[in-house]
Amino acid sequence: MNILIGAAEVAPLAKVGGMADAVAALARQWSMMGHRVLVVLPKYRAVDVRAHDLCSTEHVVGVPVGWWTECARLWLGTLPQSTARVCLIENADYYDREGIYGNPEGYADNDRRFIFLSRALFEVASALGFSPDIIHAHDYHTALAMPLLKLVYRWQPRFYKTAGVLTIHNIAFQGLSEPARVLPLLGVPWEEFYPGSPWEYFGSVNMLKVGILYADKISTVSPSYAWEIRATALGEGLQGVLNFRGGDVVGILNGVDYTEWDPAHDRHIYVPYSAEFLAGKQLNKRRLLSEWAGMSELELHREVPLLGMVSRLTDQKGVDLLCHSLEGILAHFGVRFALLGSGANRYEDFFRYLASRYSRQVFVQFGYNEALAHKIIAAADYLLMPSRYEPCGLTQMYALRYGTIPIVRAVGGLRDTVRQYDPTTGEGWGFLFGDYTPEALWGAVEYALGFYGVEPHWERMRRNAMACDFSAQRSAEQYLQLFEWALERVRSERA
């Protein structure tokens, strides 16, 4: 199949969260299976084109915006460790800026930056002579490729048989915009904007809604989240739109790229290890605590559980629960806590406070640091992920492969990937809690700590965790099945 992927993030070129990893893992798998994959993303200032061998070309494409045309120069290369082609679109006005979305509120012209990206997908395909069977869009950033395919580009022979598939990584971000601003950019006449039309959403244009309505198939990143966004308030107002698409909406669990996340071959961690050499995990913990956290030999002598967290510090990740319970947990259980994260100032301030108040127990680093993320996940005994909602979550799946026991809220992809350890049968590999309350979190932590170093359970659950297989290959295959169904839908439309 020829698969054109349009995304705002693709690891390792541009990453804020898990979407970058998920998109890259799929592109790698599909190209390994022999499919032709073209990944298109913006050339943000932060993309290290030299390190990734991406070269500027003579191709300059015209991208229609409203009644005029804007330009983008194409940069080409391959996705590291794969044969998938990568095309960066360069447009200094839109993308030569700090970061990807512009923190914390986002750039005021994000609607326009991503309309440009969505439209550029088609122009890039034409310029490179790529005829996609599938256009795979991700989140609101490229969702408008779905209506563009059906309403504008379908009439070009190259896209006549192309099917559009939209994957929702996080429905909380929908791309709401002023109609007076974006309708002219999209060339959509005002007559199309009326209550109940695809373009109207409570007086705004909602890019994700339009994408959902025009995609041939819609997926989200775990089966539980697929249900939650249709049946609960986690749908953030789009429940009705999703239910309107009925059977076209599916949940496919993200997969892990185990070439990147494997404790036996991880270039970032101190000592490689495996289920047969769990002592190696212990060594990673010691080295992290002494080298990164600056603990003395004397302090390390005492065997204390280490809770780890690698996360964006946002409401989604349940940080407010921690604000209400973590200090008590530290004081009561005497555990150590290592955090790598970045996000809202108030949350960073909270962890700063904890690190100064409990300086021998709490170690935090803010900012983005790939190598430290691997080190913390390898070193920690438990991974804490008390998310308010979690479409999929990759960090807990990485933790499992590293024998790090997840303590998570039973929501979305966390519910689908973490199974409660059962001391009667010795099955399971983590600890879950349901209510979004400090008490429920406390209870789960207390219960989980009760198993720390207690055999046969401790080794058993860590081995169970390491044996979990959430490989990207399985998820890539499920997407291919969805693509077949999307193509069937296009064929039946044409018949």
Ligand code: ADP
């Ligand atoms: P989300 O996409 O909602 O942030 P996921 O668990 O799906 O959550 O993915 C998060 C990804 O981002 C993981 O690869 C995790 O290791 C990484 N990550 C999060 N924060 C940081 C950070 N501060 N430094 C390095 N990697 C981070």
Ligand code: GLC
């Ligand atoms: C989003 C979600 C996260 C998911 C990731 C990749 O960032 O918050 O749960 O794992 O996308 O799909």
